[in-house]
Structure formats: structure tokens, C-alpha cells
Amino acid sequence: MGKAQKYRMPRIALTVIAVALFVLQWLLGDFPVWLFAAPINILLCALWLIALWEGYRRRATSTVVQYLLSAEATYTALGVAATIALVLGLQSEPAMTSWPVVGGILFVQSILTLVILRGWRNENGVRWRFLITHCGLWLAVASAFFGAPDKQILRVQVGSAPTREALSEQGRRSYLDYELRLDDFEVEHSKSGTPERFCASVAVDDKVVDIEVNSPYSPRFGEDIYLMNYAPDGCLLQVVREPWRGITATGIALLLLGAFMLFMQGFQKRAR
Numbered sequence: 001m002g003k004a005q006k007y008r009m010p011r012i013a014l015t016v017i018a019v020a021l022f023v024l025q026w027l028l029g030d031f032p033v034w035l036f037a038a039p040i041n042i043l044l045c046a047l048w049l050i051a052l053w054e055g056y057r058r059r060a061t062s063t064v065v066q067y068l069l070s071a072e073a074t075y076t077a078l079g080v081a082a083t084i085a086l087v088l089g090l091q092s093e094p095a096m097t098s099w100p101v102v103g104g105i106l107f108v109q110s111i112l113t114l115v116i117l118r119g120w121r122n123e124n125g126v127r128w129r130f131l132i133t134h135c136g137l138w139l140a141v142a143s144a145f146f147g148a149p150d151k152q153i154l155r156v157q158v159g160s161a162p163t164r165e166a167l168s169e170q171g172r173r174s175y176l177d178y179e180l181r182l183d184d185f186e187v188e189h190s191k192s193g194t195p196e197r198f199c200a201s202v203a204v205d206d207k208v209v210d211i212e213v214n215s216p217y218s219p220r221f222g223e224d225i226y227l228m229n230y231a232p233d234g235c236l237l238q239v240v241r242e243p244w245r246g247i248t249a250t251g252i253a254l255l256l257l258g259a260f261m262l263f264m265q266g267f268q269k270r271a272r
Contacts, residue, residue, distance in 0.1 A: 010067035014076075014107075021099040030097040034170065036149040038243075045146045052110060056117045068111050069118060077111045080104045097148075105145050112138055129261045136254025139247055147244025154241075158182045158202060159234030166239060178205050178219060182234050200227050200235045211237070222246065 025031075036044065059065040067073055084104050116138065120131045154166035154174065162179040181203040188197035199212045202225070209217045216224040222245040229236040242248075 006063060007067045007070065007072070010064050013064075017103065018100070021103040025099040028099075031099050031102045033097050033149050038150050041146045041149050045142070048106075048110075049113065052113050053117070056114055065114065069114050073111055074115070077108045081108050084108075102145075105141065109138070109141055109145065112141070129258055129265070132254050132261065133258030136251045136256075136258055139251030140255065141251075143244040143247035143251060147242070147247065150241075150243045152239070152241040154239040155228070156180055156237045156239060157234055158200075158237055162203075176239065180204060180225075180237065183208050185230055185235060187230075198227060198230060200230070200237075202235075202237070216240075 055062055055065045059069065081104075084101055087101070112134065116131070116134045119127065119134075121127055153169050154176075156163065156166045156176070158180045159182055162181040164175045164177075164179055166174050166176055168174060182200060183203050184201040186197075186199045186201070187195050188199075190196045197212065199210050201208055202211055202217070204217070204219055204225075211217045211225060211227045213227050216226045218224050222242050224240045226238040226240065227235060228238045
């Protein structure tokens, strides 16, 4: 049986899934990311990895896994990844919340996981550069994908009185574990009289910090406070929490380490 006939059913299944994702986007709107916050996202990630591992173990009899490990599927995944990157790059506020984007990222991550399982070692032992580079890419993408439901964007109206109250994008009220109070607000104008710099002096508990537009304050790793707007009675702040930022940073660090190892290998070959 040729590859064209062998992989016919996986191709049809992927086409049907792709069409279904676009139909869901048209009927339901964006994917309800917020429904999959921890611990649900962690549980689903674990079940997904177990399913991929079991599929890889049975790859000799699984046409689907054989297709996902084929060169054709790899090229398709690269095309999907490039398309998603282009779409997100053209958005003023990139968001991985559409059904096709969610499905595309899961498809790319599934292939990447199977590639790691197949190629992390050979007859000579562990392929460290391969493992470090691919695991770095896996962590960077997985943290953005599975960590998206845990990302919080809160709006806080801050005035002269201390407040802990914040509102989520869905309008739900929550409370910060620190107090915010507007201490001062400064506007600098250009020679033409146009405002060109906004700076809010905000007391975070007992510490007064300056927060400017596009220059946030970070009370802790993975949490930033941005200045959004100003009114005579106070200013609007945005608190962004990204609990998976450490995993993203680890993935990027591994990617850089893998690139450095590749550079050193090429340098050593030229030196011989």
C-alpha cells in the first residue's frame, strides 16, 4: 500500500476537523479559554501527553501516529505554525482564542511531542542538543497555550483612597493582595502643547512607584501593573498576571542554550 492510500483516512480526518473548527468559530465565536483554568488545563495537558505516549508506543499499528510522524505532517505543521504566527502578528492585540488557532497549536504541539519521543536518543545515546532545543520550543509554546486560561487581566480604578477591588474582563469582582492608591499624576507636554508623557505615582501598599504608559511596575515575577487612562478623580490601572511566565522563560533559555550548542559545534568543526 502506497503512502497516498495509507494516509488517506488521517488526511480526511484532519480536513474534517479543520472545517469543524471554522464552523464552531462562526457559530459560537471565540474559544472559551477561561473555562479551562487550573487545575483543568493541567489535567487535560497530562491526559493529552499520556494519550500521545500511548499512541507512540503503538505506532507500529497506528496509521494516525505514523502519519503524524511523517515528513508530510511535519511540513503541514510548519505551514500551520507560520500561518498562526502571521495571523497573530497582524493583530493589534494578539490573542490565541479562536477555534482554528487553538486546534492548529494543538496539532503542531502533538507533532512536536511525537518528534521528541522518537528522536531524543539514538544508538550513540542521548542527543542533548536535539533534546534541549526541542524541549525549549515545546515549553515555550505549551506555556502560552495551556497557560492562557490562567492569565488574568484585571482593571483597577485608583483614586486618593486605597483600594484592592478589581474587575476581570468578564466583569467579575476580585480583590488584590495589596492596596493601590494614587499619590500623584504628572503630564508632560511638548512645545506644541500636545501631551507626550503620562506618569502616575501609585502607592503599592507602603511603596510609592512611578507607572508610565508602556512602562509597567512589577510587584512580583509574572505580574505587571500598567497605566491605562487618567481622569480628574483618579486613574485606571491594568493588572496582568501570567503564572506560567517562568515556564516560558525556561523554554526560551533552553532554546538559546540549544542555539549556543549548535554554534559551538560548528565552531569546533571549523577549528579542526
